[in-house]
Structures are given as C-alpha cells and as structure tokens.
Amino acid sequence: MATQTPTTLLAGSGSGTTTSLPPQRKQSFGAWFREKGWRHLVGVITTLFAVFPLLYVLSAALNSTGTMAGSNVLFSRIDFGNFEQLFSDPNRPFGKWFVNTLVIGVITSAATVFLGALAAYAFSRMRFKGRRVSLLTLLILQMFPQLLAVVAIFLLLNFITDVVPWLGLGSQLGLIMVYLGGALGVNTYLMYGFFNTIPPSLDEAARIDGASHVQVFFTIILPLVTPILAVVGLLAFIGLSSEFVIASVVLTDPDSQTLAVGLYSYVGQQRSENWGVFAAGAVLAALPVMALFLYLQKYIVNGLSAGSVKG
C-alpha cells in the first residue's frame, strides 16, 4: 500500500469508471463487467449514498439563504454568510461551545489515558491477589454504559452541588469527573494487551540499575507504549465529542455547553429556519473529528477487531 504513489492513485480513480477500461485489455465487455465492472457500479452507488448527505451539509453551510428550502439545489451559491452569523449570535455562543468541547475532550482523554495506563501497568507487571477477577470485572463493567445511570448521575451531582458547588450541576469539572468514571474498562484492556508485548526483561534491567518502579513506569514503559496511548486518547476524544445525554443533563448554561448540546438546541425547535447556520456549525464541528478519524483509520479498525476477538 505504501508503494502506491499519489499520482498513480489519482490516475486509478480517474479511469475508475465503467467505460474506459475494456478496449485496453482486449476483453469482451460482458466478461469485464462480470469480473470487475459490477464492482465499480456497486462502488459508485455506495459512494453516492455515503457522500451525498455530507455534500448536502457542506452546500447548505455555504449558502447564506439560510432556510432549508433554499438549500435544496446543491452548491447553487457559495458564500460565508452563515459562518459569520454563526459566530455573532450571543445567545448561541458557537465559539465557546467549540472551545468547551475541546477543553473537556482534551482534559478527559488525557486523564483517561493516564488512569488507564497506571492500571494497565499494575495489571501487566505485577502479580497480586484478585488480579484476574479485577480484569474480568472491568471487562463486564464496561458493558454497562454510563448513560443507563443518567438519572442517578444527575441526582448525585445535585447532591454534590450542595457541598462543593464548583463540582456539581452546571460545572464542566463535574462533567469531566463523571466521564472519568468510564476511564478504566475497555481502555485498560486495550492497553494491558499492548503493555504485555513490552518484554519484562527491560524493566528488570532498569530495576537492577537502581530505578524505582515509578521511574520504570515513566521513563521506560510509557515511551515504549506511546502508540497505544495516542490511539486510546484520540478514540476517547472522538467518543466524547459526540456525547450528548450526560452533557445535556449536567451543563445547563449556554456558555458552558458542548457542541453536541449546543447544536441540538439550534435545531431542536425550529429545524428549518436556522438550517444554514446550523449546517455551518455542523461542518466546523465535524471537520476536526473526521480528520482525526481518517488519520487513525487503520489503528481503529485493528484495535477494534483485535480487542474484541481476544476478549
């Protein structure tokens, strides 16, 4: 895959339509179609199905007519009026939502990675009573998503509001705390597998040289497992940026909300009028996540299938 240069890739896609190939191969059209042509047909149809909603949002975002009815001819006009409007509405502070999502996402995923790595180190490098049972418990617990307990989370934060107001309802720090409840679980399991691939003889050598367990963890293990840390962190970030239920219950003030909660309020009541501005917001919100995702594609697929097959 790495040997294919961008130019050949482009050439391949340019002629990837159904008509241009057969003459070169001196093959009958029927035979070609049976072998490859139908695959291209399927490919084109599926690609259209996959891509047209995305093109539609992009087109609506760039069309400052603003209403849903006005955005039905794709790319009929292109301007940035919607984006200007998006950043100028004080009741719907899109810029703040963006920053909030970023801050909450980055802090939570960094903490998730750290807590998960600490636990994975213990599980991978130490032998203690209840180790297997704890690993299994983690695996079972992560089957129950936190949103099942959203009512209890709300009531718990309501109680915390009375005691420590800056950690309770309406507080982003409180929300981060709730998210950290899911920090172990599947992440630890993924990391545990990766930690096990680092030969223990490395830490033993370091310990003989007088390094403490903390030094081994920070200076030997962590640098070697950076790939899995990055993947777990970015996956956590992608997941968090779509989280709606808990964020909507905890964050009530528009200034402190995340993109998921904020953008929902944009179209919640009157879907068709704010359409263009919403589309602009959707494009901006989706771009970073999609870029991250495509960049990580290979790891995500490998991680997902490897993790579950092992389990």
Next chain:
Amino acid sequence: MPTTELTRTSPQKQPRSLRPSDSMAGLLAKIILLGLVDAFAVYVLTVLFLQEKWTVLVLAAGVTLLINWIYLRRGGLPAKYLAPGVFFLLIFQVFVMIFSGYVAFTNYGDGHNSTKEDAISAIQLAAQQRVPDSPAYRVTIVEQDGEFHFLTTDPDGGISIGSAEEPLEEASDAVTDGTGKATELEGYRTLQFNEVLANQADILALTIPFSDDPDDGTLKTSDGSTAYVYSPTLEYDEAADTFTDTETGTVYADSGKGTFVSEDGNELSTGWKIDVGFANFTKAFSDENIRGPLLQVTLWTFTFALVSVLSTFALGLFLANAFNLPNLRGKRIYRVLMILPYAFPAFLAGLVWSGLLNPEFGYVNNTFFGGANIPWLTDPLLAKISVLLVNLWLGFPYMFLVCTGALQSLPEDVNEAAKLDGATPWKLFTSIKLPLLLVSVAPLLIASFAFNFNNFNIIYMLTDGGPRLSDTTVNVGATDILITMVYEVAFGSGVGRDYGLASALSIVIFFIVAAISILSFRQTKALEEIH
C-alpha cells in the same frame, strides 16, 4: 513471576542511605499530591460537618483515610497504581448503578424530591397570603455577600434586618433618615434605586420569615420600599400530622404516599420522597397508560437493534466481498469515501438527516421525489424505516472495514483447495468463507447489538422518538427506544419528572444488557472452541 520478586525485594536489598537521594523528587511529588488531595478532603469534610450530612461525612472520611493508607504504607504497590482509576470507577460507574437501583424503589421526582420536614416548611412558605389588615413596614433593600436583605422599619419605629435564610432580628444601631426610616446598616451595602430595578424579580420573590416557625408569617414586598405581613393559609398541626386550611377548614392528612391529601382526594402539590417498594415496577407493567407504550417501545428496541446489526452487516459484508479483489482500480478511493459516514459525528448525522427527510422542505422529497410530501419522520411506519435507513448509513462503513479485515486474514490455501475441487463462488462463500468469518466477527456483532440497544443519539436527534403515540398520556413515540424513554420520563418537558419510574426502566435495560453480555461471553467461547 520474576517481576513480583523484584518488585517486592529490591528496594529493601539496596543500602538505605542510597534510596532517599534518587527518589527525592518522587517523594516530594508524592507529598504535594497527597497534600492537595487531603486539603480538598478536609474542605469537603468541613462542609459536610456544617451541613450535618453525617452518613456522607463518615463515608468521605473513610475514603480519605483509605487513600492515605494506600499511599503512605510500604508495599501494596498494585493498589497505588489502581487507586485513582478505581476511585472514579466506583463513584461514577458502580455507585450510580446501585443508586439507580435505590431510586427505582422511591417516588423521587417533581414534587417529591426532599424529606418530609422540607416538604412541610415548603408548603407553609408557598401557601402565604397577605394578612388583610397588615401594617405597612418601610423597607430598605441592602446586600451582603451577594445576598439581599430587608432592613425594615415597623410602624412603631422598631428596626430589624433579615433575609430569606435568616429570620428578622433587631438592628437598633442602623442609620435612620429624618422620617425615622432605617437606610443604612454597618456591614451591609444599601442598594441604589436603579439596582433595585435591575434585580426586581429577585427582590419581589423574597420571603423574609419573622422567626424560625413559618406559622409566625413572613414579610414580602411588591415595590421594593414597602412590605406587608403574609401568613400561611395552611396551618400545620404537629401532634396530628395534618395541615388545616385556615379559610375553608379542610384537613389534609398524610396519605402514606409522600403527600398530604384531603378527605375528598385533593392533594397538596408539594410532597416528599418515600420508599414505595415495587410500585414503580408494578406501575410500569400493569398501568394501562404505561404498559402498552412500554411493550411497544421494548419490542421496537429489540427490532431496531437487531435489524440495524443485520442490515449493516449484510451491506458491509457484500461490499467487503465486492472490493476484496487485489487489482481493482480505485479501490482506495472508494474505501475512503465510503467510510466517511462512520467518521461523521453520530449526533450531527441524526440532525442532518432530519433535515434531509423533512417532509416540506427536505432535500429527499424535493429532489428525489419531485416535491412529494412523503411523511418520512411523522408517519409511524415510515419513521421506523427512516431510522433504520439512517442507522444503516451510519453503521455500514464499520462493518465494511471489519469484514474486509476478517476476509483478508482468512487463509488463502482453503480457497485454493475449494476452487480446485470445483466449488462455485457462491458455494465457496457460504460454506467456507462465511463460517470462518463469523468466528472472528460474532463478538463484534453482539457488541454492535448491545451498542444499538442503547443508541440514544440517532433516535433522539433524528425523530426525537416521534411521532407520538396517541393512546397514552406518557410522552412516548413510535420510534422511542428504552433509553430515550428513560430520558423522556426523567428529564422530558412534558409531564413532571419522575426519577423513580425512570430508574425502574433503566434497571430493566440493565438486566437486558446483562443477559446480552452473558450470552456474548458464552458465544465467544463456544465459537473459539469450534475454531
């Protein structure tokens, strides 16, 4: 095992004099971190003590001691690494689940969210009426630490100060103006007229009690300068545990269901939280108004999850097969374009599709169906189909990627052998590739089912559960799944919030998910054995 030996023994084997110097920074970091945790704990414990929340206080103190014990003792290394993650896990994953279980057995919700004592004083405060011949108190609004107080001058010239939290008490050292009206008091800031205007709503809502006993009445103002005496129209009789309406003489008694009820069945709106046993569960399964919708929602949840898994898997597998040809041109371009929906945030996908499928202005009706008014999201059956279609759009790329990976990891020699034996491509697929593929993909299918079972975002963003069911007063729609119903019952805008019933419903989901998990574990083992 060698790691354990090292972990346990090496620190002791080293000469003691060497240890402090190389771990000085570590020790310092440890002391600072633990110090910060303890400082926060002391702060929380103090607040809990002041608020007299004894149970939580004891628990919090216990946790603080445990954390200190873990980090200050020698050895017990694994606990030191596991504690931070486990701390959050126990509170925000394990505890909240157990707490859901508890709430499911109470009537917690709007009008039932506190203790009986709180409910009694809330009823007394709410049922205030101006005393007909009330004397006029002259009032100056003052402020201390952001809280508004009344500085009052009664008709006889006596001066007192009080707020919503602190009953009136005498303040004879206040500064008065020519008419004898108190205008300033040391330690308080007098509000200017424009400030009073700016905070009008808050000030008009203030209720200043005369004493700790709500029966003594309160002061309220309607203009920010004069206050009148209000007294409760409902009088609480402690001995009989009843409320009596001072005007009509109606007696409201404790109904045993967390409310005060009169003999003719009228309920006071403020109640309190009590344990109701299995009432929420029996309500869910026997109340006509809830049972019907719940049954339909449960059936639809299973259908939705199952069809979603099967449709995405079928399309994903078909595509994986179609593109599993080494020398197909443009394969990578197709691949990248096809997985775009999976990369698109799910909550946005729901919202975007709700626009595409909008009956009047939507792209689908206007462009593909020439302006027809097809009710994609408002007809019960079409809405279900739309939800499944959108979920197919979101989910097929994942299955495509997974199936491609699984297909490529199949041993090539099996294919060759089958081809030599003259197997047709279809035969090759159904009796060789598919069974092998299922071994590695089955756990993912079960995981996908479990995920879709609680796929809140797609339903909530696309249809918001609608169209609403007509045969019930509960705010539940044709495409609602269990988790969106829980959200609707607990936080919905329709009828009052009912945390008890919502928790009971989440417990039901909890058991279903548990059953799926057990199944998944068994299934995985069984398939691995076959393999």
